[in-house]
């Protein structure tokens with residue numbers, strides 16, 4: 294199939310706001326694909342290269358000055374082959390050779406194709422990860438129910454493998470995706486609760502009320518002596534956290550998969566800042582701060598998969614295998630005890646609590662009502678679109694941030710406000726050093742970024758605004774911290790922002 298067909302579909306999906314029309318366009322394309330192209334095309338449309346990151350930056354591509362082809366003649370296989378050639382060219386003289394390969398590819402591309410390729414190679418399309426829509430389209434194109442497609446995606450962690458199985462071999466192939474110890478599962482997520490009481494009532498008090506720790510998510514897999522540890526985005530960090538590996542090896546079991554949070558504590562037992570925990574996940578982790586695990590779920594134990602078991606059964610398993618490393622939790626507290634637990638969590642320096650239905654199974658990758666988070670403040674994870682140069686004391690630093698919410702349908706982020714509040718000198722310095730690496734363009738006052746950094750913003754609420762394209766603006770926004778554990782595709786959506794709308798005054 295011609296590459297231009299993929300680009301046309303991507304443009305059509307971006308041009309409509311109708312979810313149905315988007316699914317329809319993807320479904321038609323998926324149904325027409327040769328089976329050998331499914332993997333590549335689904336990766337591309339999700340904003341990923343099958344080759345992974347290939348180290349080609351915005352600047353390199355912008356500097357290539359070739360006239361576009363008038364007709365699209367490239368095939369999917371040719372484009373994929375060219376990108377593979379770039380990815381595998383290394384060693385001395387490779388920069389020039391990689392450029393030659395890129396020039397050759399872009400010279401054969403039409404203007405639309407070129408735009409798609411540039412966004413794909415620089416990672417910008419990742420912003421438009423169309424997970425929800427793509428799972429629907431895969432199910433429809435394969436003539437299957439949505440549930441088995443979603444489940445296969447949760448277990449395989451990739452849409453392309455899910456699509457290939459669904460479209461070439463159908464339901465039976467999807468059912469083959471089981472929990473595999475050693476292969477990370479997409480983590481279960483929570484929805485914000487209105488209030489603690491509302492969540493307790495909604496779940497009929499049949500709940501586990503747990504501290505919500507302000508650390509970093511970990512998923513731990515052990516088979517025999519073999520241990521692997523993954524982050525929330527399924528990145529393996531085993532080598533950075535030897536103390537956790539050791540601790541897991543000591544648990545009384547032959548195989549286990551645990552879900553939890555990790556963080557470092559101060560000498561007085563209070564949580565250390567989130568940034569310090571995250572710094573342990575980097576390649577040059579110094580191991581000065583010891584991380585502790587706090588587990589809240591067990592989805593496999595000693596050869597038995599527990600994903601479909603209710604939470605109370607999974608917590609029993611957790612109590613058997615890691616009794617000393619559970620997150621502080623109360624089972625079936627009355628409403629007063631739940632409220633007291635919330636106060637205790639805040640008093641101990643934690644973020645709030647999670648309220649979880651004890652009868653719910655582990656449904657990964659989707660925010661549901663069976664896990665609800667209760668926090669005292671509103672926070673949103675937003676994408677940094679640009680930063681303005683500071684003035685006065687902040688001269689020379691990139692300061693005022695332009696913030697965007699995710700378009701759930703995969704379009705570019707939608708600007709919802711600006712802030713420079715909450716930025717410490719250390720963060721200002723970090724922004725000034727880091728942002729040029731994400732730069733797309735600049736003018737006298739502002740550096741515009743590729744939308745791939747996520748920042749957590751605390752705010753009082755949201756108000757109606759004609760200034761911003763989404764019709765809403767943040768009120769009293771302040772920066773809490775950056776979220777290197779999140780990609781732009783996981784930022785909060787414009788709908789999440791709108792749900793905080795205050796009655797206008």
Ligand SMILES: Nc1ncnc2c1ncn2[C@@H]1O[C@H](COP(=O)(O)OP(=O)(O)OP(=O)(O)O)[C@@H](O)[C@H]1O
Pocket residue numbers: 480481482483484503504505506507508509510525554589620647666674
């Ligand atoms: N007891 C707990 N149970 C589940 N998750 C917990 C718990 N304590 C802390 N967490 C953290 O909270 C996150 C779940 O909240 P949520 O689904 O809202 O993710 P999030 O978008 O990262 O939220 P936030 O920005 O509030 O951390 C988990 O990814 C985990 O890192």
